[in-house]
Amino acid sequence: MAETAEARLKRMKMRSWRRGTKEMDLVLGPWADAHLAELSAEELEVYEALLSQNDQDLMAWIFGQAAPPADLAPLLARITAYARERLRKV
Secondary structure (H helix, E strand, O other): OOOOOOHHHHHHEEEEEEEEEEHHHHHHHHHHHHHHHOOOOOHHHHHHHHOOOHHHHHHHHOOOOOOOOOOOOHHHHHHHHHHHHHHHHH
16 A cells, blocks of 8 residues: 555654754754645655665765765755754744
8 A cells, every 4th residue: 555645744754853863853853844745746755865864964964064965955955044044043
């Protein structure tokens, strides 16, 4: 049986909040809650690929310590901007 769109979003949100490092939970979780439902099918595929990356690589890309893969870069830029804006409000 194929996964429903609703089940897929729920699974992706849970993977966003339960990464393995608290830092990535706090970056990806809020972004997923706020933006996941509005992504196109293609963007969801990219986000799914992003979720398969390890936290150390994600952190290096988000902090600008390493260049992300080209296919992930636009979405990572959006996530990074959202996280930075959230931190300014704290």
